[in-house]
Amino acid sequence: MACKGSGVQIPSAPLFIMNKFLKETKELLMSQGLIAVLAIIQVRVVASNLGPEIYGNIGVYLGFVGISFRLLSSRNSDLILINFNSTNKNFVKSSLIFEILLGCVSLIFVIGIFYIYYNTIPYYLIFYFISRIFLNVLEVFKGVFTHKGNMKTYSLVESSSNIIRFVSVVSFVLTNPTIESFFYALTVHQIFVGILVLILLIVNNDNKNEIMNFKDYFNLSKKSFYKIRMDQAVGLVPTHLDVVIIGYFANYYSAGIYRIAKKLVEPVNAVIVAFSPWMLNKINHDKKYDFRSLTFNVLIPASLLISVFYFIFGRNLIVLIAGSEFIDAYIPMLILLIGFLSYFLTFWTRHFLFLTDLISKHTNGRLINLFVFVSTSPFLITNYKFNGIAISITLGTVIQKIYEFSIYYKNKNS
Numbered sequence: 001m002a003c004k005g006s007g008v009q010i011p012s013a014p015l016f017i018m019n020k021f022l023k024e025t026k027e028l029l030m031s032q033g034l035i036a037v038l039a040i041i042q043v044r045v046v047a048s049n050l051g052p053e054i055y056g057n058i059g060v061y062l063g064f065v066g067i068s069f070r071l072l073s074s075r076n077s078d079l080i081l082i083n084f085n086s087t088n089k090n091f092v093k094s095s096l097i098f099e100i101l102l103g104c105v106s107l108i109f110v111i112g113i114f115y116i117y118y119n120t121i122p123y124y125l126i127f128y129f130i131s132r133i134f135l136n137v138l139e140v141f142k143g144v145f146t147h148k149g150n151m152k153t154y155s156l157v158e159s160s161s162n163i164i165r166f167v168s169v170v171s172f173v174l175t176n177p178t179i180e181s182f183f184y185a186l187t188v189h190q191i192f193v194g195i196l197v198l199i200l201l202i203v204n205n206d207n208k209n210e211i212m213n214f215k216d217y218f219n220l221s222k223k224s225f226y227k228i229r230m231d232q233a234v235g236l237v238p239t240h241l242d243v244v245i246i247g248y249f250a251n252y253y254s255a256g257i258y259r260i261a262k263k264l265v266e267p268v269n270a271v272i273v274a275f276s277p278w279m280l281n282k283i284n285h286d287k288k289y290d291f292r293s294l295t296f297n298v299l300i301p302a303s304l305l306i307s308v309f310y311f312i313f314g315r316n317l318i319v320l321i322a323g324s325e326f327i328d329a330y331i332p333m334l335i336l337l338i339g340f341l342s343y344f345l346t347f348w349t350r351h352f353l354f355l356t357d358l359i360s361k362h363t364n365g366r367l368i369n370l371f372v373f374v375s376t377s378p379f380l381i382t383n384y385k386f387n388g389i390a391i392s393i394t395l396g397t398v399i400q401k402i403y404e405f406s407i408y409y410k411n412k413n414s
Contacts, residue, residue, distance in 0.1 A: 030159075033270075033274075034163075035158065035162040035270055036266070038165075039263070039267075039270075040267070042169050042170060043264075045169070045173055047321075048322065050173070050177060050178075050182070051256075052256030052325060053253055054252075055256040055260070056243070056247060056251075056252035056254070056257075057179065058179060058182060059247070059259040060243055060247045061125065061183075062243070063241050063242070063244040064110060064113050064114065064117070064244060065110055065129065065132060066236070067241055068106050069103065069106040069132055069135075069136070070236055071229075071232070071233055071236060072103075073103065075139075076099065077141075077142035077143035077146060078354060079143065079221055079224055079225055080095060080142075080144060080146075080147065081146060081280065082224045083095070083220055083224075084143075084147045086220060087212065087220060089209055089212040089216075090205065090207040090209050090210065090211045090212060092140065092201060093211065094214045094217035094218075095140045095217060096198070098218065098221070099136040099137060099139055100133060100137070103134075103136040104133060106136075110129055110132075122180070124183045124187075127183075127184070128187045131186075131187040131188075131190040131194075132190055133194075134190045134191050134193065135193065135194060136194075137194050137197050137201070138161075140197075140201060141201055142277070144204070149281050151277060153200070153204075154277060157196070157200065161193045164188075164192055164193060165185075165186070165189040168189045169189075172184055172188075228359070231359055231360075231366060234363060234367050237370055237373065238369060238370060238373040238393055243255050245377060245381070246381055246385070246386065246389045249377075249381040250381055250382075250385050250386070254386045256326070257332070257385075258329070258332055260326045260333075261329040261333035261386065261390065262332075262333075264317060264318065264321065264322075265310070265333055265340050266340075268306060268337070268340040268341065269340060269343075271344065272343065272344055272347045276351065279347070291408075294348065295345060295346075303341045303345055306337075306344075307341065314330050314333055314334060315330050318330055328386070329386070331387055331390075332386045332387050332389075332390035335390035335394050336393060336394060338394050338398070339396075339397035339398060340397075342394075342397055342398045343397055346401045349401070349408045350404065352408055353407065353408070358407065361404070361407045362404060364403070365400040368396075368400055368403055369400035370396070372392070372400075373393065376392045376395060376396075
């Protein structure tokens, strides 16, 4: 709307809000945009060189590893944020030790799972499991730099990590297109990124206050740690075991088709990841942040554009990225998109609940999601294969986000 008589043009409120939002998140958006592009190219290289069955097999392995490590470490960056609000002491060293110990426990867990499920573990997977411990350090980095509000360095590390993984995977797979090469590439990536992040944390640890010992750090963390772990644990099954479950109830081919569908809508999740540290920083400083304005002026227009793109160009995208042998991924991709966009529109509810001491409500939402997934997926997969598990995942996500939004609405003025 123009300001009459002033000679100065003032942009309309929605445009002003969109411009302000883009200005504040540009580094994060550029970082996640680069990550999404690299991920899509990587999918093309791996899927086209290894085929649907081996691609599905990789997804099953990654599902087991993901749930083993993320069970104890996922979102521990939130724990770092809580601890910064609880003490002025320097606890970076103790937090690093804590994460590495958790990684060692996860290593024992994943080795046990593979022995139970497969009776043997190839050397390339053992190396990959051990190197996975290095990525736990990344949670400390995310928490520290989110607290500082240093989104530029945060984005730079995120981009660098994904560039390293992309170069490693593409070069290894093109040189020797086998499942072994894929996991050796991930091993190189995890070790390199772990060392890089560790150096950055040491160099930027400028807190001159008293150093907190490990015992005190553990005592400070344990209450919040248990809450976060419970919240994350119930969300891990549909997030990381979906490919494992379809591989069990159907076959590796169906797992491969579903995994391509999921990979092609994950750029939506990349946008959510980009916004999350910015959102956490905003709510941490303003508990009355205007989510309505964000939703109507930014998230809904973006969702409409994304929907139109996938509906019109989805089949061409699949053929371009993965090849015509994966064309069956179109329908499950659109089904998954509904769930991803419902999460995108209300991604902020999780952060609101977390920073207003209502994380248990988010856990309840995830329990609802888990119940829907567990109760519907066996029937739907048996009858509809990859389309079935996409329906099950989407139903759980939509119902969870409706529940979370209702909790936010009841508590927004408290």
